[in-house]
Each structure stands twice: as structure tokens, then as C-alpha cells.
Amino acid sequence: MLTLRAEFHVHTVLSPCAELEMLPPLIVMEALERGIHLIAITDHNATGNIRAVQKAAAGTGLTVLPGMELQTREEVHVLCLFDQPEQAEKWQEVVSSCLPKMENRPGFFGDQLLVDEIGEFVARESRLLLTSTSLSIDEVCQQVEGLGGMVIPAHVNRPANGLISMLGFVPPEIPFSALEISRHLKPSAAVALHPQLAGYPLIQGGDAHRLEDLRGVNQLLVEAPTLAEIKLAFKKSGGRSARILSTSTL
């Protein structure tokens, strides 16, 4: 078994709201310095910088899972995680066809930058990413699972774009593997606020828009850094486990 520290919610400069320091080599260096073993790259409705971060991490031992923070038509933010960049890119095709054809306004939302593994500018994404797709949360879960991925609703406790605020409660029909709570809230406090959360495995996301937000407080006991293993860890199957570390122990 491996004991891994994981940060499942990391933005790059492709997300208009991320700081310009969120470049592949800096993200990798910061994660390694903090003793994090696994990160997922989750830009808003976009996957274009995943391969650059994976290249930047090549040979370092850091696992970089391809992902996306998708906004459903109910305005709920969900993390879509995959094992392979090809899966994420297939998902991107679906998502791109479900985004409104609107131009980004960098002055208002921020720039959306595609970069390479050393952080050099490649292109500007001109399409508005920070908006809702036309996909329902149910459709997202079915389709991402169909591609072999995993959906984790992001910052479920947050008033803006959190699942509980938008939809009142966690839809019991959807078998979520886990739910993410915000970094500002202790797991016990989150459950006290929303007792329904007690029925789900919880992760805590840094929702990293700056390097200092990379926290990696999720400790996984798994046989390999793969989604299948992580799903088993959420189920506490075969001696595997997932728990949220208290920041004072890091």
C-alpha cells in the first residue's frame, strides 16, 4: 500500500480566475515541496493545460490526474476526474459543444492562457469558460462515468455554485463517490451544518487559484495512484482508506 497526499482541485492559468503564477513548472515544484504526491488539474470547463502539467511533472514522482471543474446547467460546480488525458479530451469535446458561444472578456473575468510545460505562452482561449454548460448534473455523472471517470461535486457547502446551495440537498439518486468541502471548513463543522454529508466520503479541496492554496490534505491509502484505487479507498475496501488530515499535522 502507498500512503499518498492528494490535492484534487487545482486551477492553472487557463482558468480566468487563477493567478498568473499557476504555471505547470511552478505548480509541480510547489506540490513536491509540500510533500504532495498526487494532484488533479481542474480548470473551469477546460482541459487544455493538463498535458503541459503532466510533462512538467514527468520524472518527479508527482502524479497528475487529468480533470475539469465543470459548471452544470444548474450552476453546480463538479470535479470530473480521469486517469488518462485522452479521456479528458473526449470529455472536452462534449463540454465544448455544450458551452455558449460567447467570447471571454479578459478585462472582466481574467485571461485564459494555454501554456507549455515550462510555462511559456502558447495561445489565448478566447471562448468564455466561466459559465454554465447545458449539461445537467445527472447527464454529467452518467457521461463521465461512461468514459471511465469520476465526478465529485466541488465545495458543496459554498453558497456560490455549491451543490447544496443550488439544489437544496445532495440528490440521493446520484451515486457520488465522494463530495468535496471547502478548505475553510473542518469536516466535522461541515457535517454539523449539513447532516446529510455524514453519508458520503468527504475530500477537502484547496480549490487552488494560487500556489499557496495547494494543500494536499487528503490522505489516501491505495495500491496505486489510479481512479479505480481511489474509488476503492472512498469505500474503505480491502484495507484502503481516504481521510482528511488536519492542517496542524502537516
Added chain:
Amino acid sequence: MNLAEIIDVLKLTVLTEKKDFSAIQPSGGYAADLLSCVMTGAPHNGIWLTLQAHGNIVAVAALLELSAVIITENAMPDQATINKANMEDVTLLSTAETTFTMAGKLWELGLRAV
């Protein structure tokens, strides 16, 4: 103003099973798309205007025993949601109009916030 008259005057599409809508007297109106707000803000037996078509709207409507949910701008719930609404005796109505327009028309018909 009963629900049958509202459906007729506002030309609403009934998505769930027909019933005697003339026997239903909405207590008032409410409009929001954050279901957490609706759960605490919408009046018992009221009419709720929303763009949300997710299945959770049925549970919220059943909880508050709403007279009806009017889903605006042609947002369409899936069949599972409509089935659940029928099971819970929740009336789902649909319109192409915006929430703003619907609220204005309901106000003109005499419906008020409670």
C-alpha cells in the same frame, strides 16, 4: 384565482398528470433558482417560478406542498423528474416566457408574495 384559470390565462403547458386544478387556490408566489433559498422562502401552497428543472425541485415542492412549479424559458425536466412529481402529487407547469414575465403576469392576475 384558482390554478385552472392561471394555467388557462398564462397558456401554461401541464407536464404532470391532469387533476382538478380549479380546486387549487395558490396562496402566493415566489421566484428563485437557488433551491436552498426556496426551501426557506417559498410560501406553503404557493406557486414557485424557477429555471431549475433538476429532480430536486420535486422534493422541494412536496416539502412545501406547493400548488405548482412553473418552469420558465422552456427548461425541461427529464422523464424521471416528471414521474417523481406524479408520484408525489406535485404539479409541474412549463412556459417559454421568462421568470420576470411570468411573475408580472401572475401579479396582474392578483397573486401576491406572502
